[in-house]
Amino acid sequence: MGNGVKAEIIAVGTELLLGQISNTNAQWISEKLALHGVNIFHHSVIGDNYDRLTSLFSLAQDRSDLVIVTGGLGPTDDDLTREAASEILKKPIFEDQETMRNIESYYEQNGQSMSPNNRKQARIFEGADILKNDVGMAPGMAVQKDETLWIFLPGVPREMKAIMEQSGFPYIQNTFPNQSPIFSRMLRFIGIGESQLEHELRDLISAQQNPTIAPLASNGEVAIRLTAKAESETKAKELVQATEQQIYERVGDFVYGYDEDSIEETVFKLLKEKNLSISAAESLTGGQFVERLVTLEGASSVCNGGVVCYAKSVxxxxxxxxxxxxxxxxxxxxxxxxxxxxxxxKKLESKIGISFTGVAGPDEVEGQSAGTVYIGLYVDGESPFAKRFYINGDRDMVRTRAVKKGYELLYHHLKQKNY
Structure with a gap:
């Protein structure tokens, strides 16, 4: 989809304005719509206020082809999305029997009695298509008004995502067909800084058009998002692969994975593949290294355990x-x-031992400044070694980045060796 489709996202809820919760819904929807080729022109966050809602909805109706509204569909008096939209879209609201039955059975299954205000969640616009909510109560709705498609969704992220994946995105695609598809891929790097990466690829970045090349830095690693538009997804994929190949030829050594991959998953796969077990001695990182490994399914096949040895006596x-x-x-x-x-x-009978010791800050320890970190690595049959790193940031950042550095060290070490 996309070329001509102007979309906007409206998040409703005073708690968003007060900063009590983050507007993660808009971020998630934008990211997904971009893959479908839809251009987002506006993001708004608005409180639970009838007059402000109607004026924003009226503006959205005039300027956008697609409006996605999240939140304000709940059972309480301050949930005003339906009422305000009903006035602007000139669509009366009625109680939908099937939705009401779903809500009642939800309460029965959970052995709870339903308070009367929950009936409100079964109220939908006349002429709307219901987008089923399999993980909650209030359904989503799709309504066409003149040239604009409106999608209303609950504000609970889990419910919103389930509805969009199941019915929302397919509905949008059917409404706006024949747009140029987009294919996007993320390359993930470790062991190279953002400025170095941009320096190595500067001519590719300055000549970019299709696909676009967007470097993104996060805690202790860097990624590049490649995005191509074409008449078919296959063609867009080919464009991305060609640029990816050029990037690979220059800095491929630092690529550890793609899209949703994490460095710990990549290391986990390497350990498994080479049939190696690991354990960790963590002073500075307090167990974070092992924690990240054991969240992965099947980690027991590679991770024997860890010792948090914070005190000198331990x-x-x-x-x-x-x-x-x-x-x-x-x-x-x-x-x-x-x-x-x-x-x-040796104590935990592993082939590999990794250790973390250092100064998280804010004060220095043993004359060593905050951010000084030593990571030790021992692989059975090889000489052990340790590397010193200086990590900027507060206590938490030093600890988190030290863990990343540990995985980076392991990754580069394991990758080169044939065990």
Whole structure:
């Protein structure tokens, strides 16, 4: 879809304006619509106020081909989306029997009694198509008014997504067919900074047209989104693949995955493929490295466990880091990181041991400045080593980025070796 379709998203709810919750719905819908080739021209957030709602809805009706409204369909008195839209769209509201039955059975199944105000959630516009809500009560609705298609959705993200995936996007596609499809792919990089990446690809980025090349930086890693438009999805895919190939030739060593991939998933697959087990000794990171690994299904096949060794005594007594190392080099040192990595692998009977020790901040420790991090790596049969990193940011950022660095170190080490 797309070339001529002007879309806007309206999020209704005073709590959004007060910053009590983030407007994640608009972000998600925009991202998905972009893949369908729909251009979003406006995002609005508006409180639960009848007069303001009617004036915004009236403006949207005049300027957009597609209006998606989230929120304000609930059972309470401040849920005013239906009433305000009814006035602007000149569509009376009635109680839909089938929706009412669904709501009643929802309460019966959960053994609860329904308060009368829940009847409000079964009220729909005359002439609207109902978009079924399989995970909640208020259904979505699609209404055509003159040249504009309106989609009304509940504000609960889980419900909104389920309705859009199941019926909303197909409905929009049927209403606005024959638009140029879009194909988008994300390349994920680790171990190269955003400025270095842009420097390596600067001629490609400045010559970009179709596909577009958009670098995006997040905590400790970088991504590039490639997006192409063409007369068919296959053609758009081919355009993306050609540019991807050029990028790969220059900086392919730093690409660890695509789209929704995470660095821990990529490392997990490598460990599995090479039949290696890992355990971690975590001082600075407090268990975050292992936590990220064990959230993945099947992690028990590669992860034996971890030791959170925050106190010096735990490093000495449980991990048996020699007292001499600690008294001579300190806990924030290469020697300590190496000893932690070797000993945790041996104690937890793993092929690989990884360790994290450092200064999260804000104060310095043992004369080492905040952001100093040592990551130790031991692979059975190889010489252990540790690397020092300086990480900027507050306590949380230092810890999160240290975990990312650990995965980066592992990824580059495992990738090159044939175990």
């Amino acid at each position: 490093k000495e007594n449980l991990l048996e880091v020699p007292k001499l190392i600690i008294s001579h080099y300190g806990t924030v040192s290469e020697a300590c990181a190496v000893s932690m990595a070797v000993n945790v692998a």
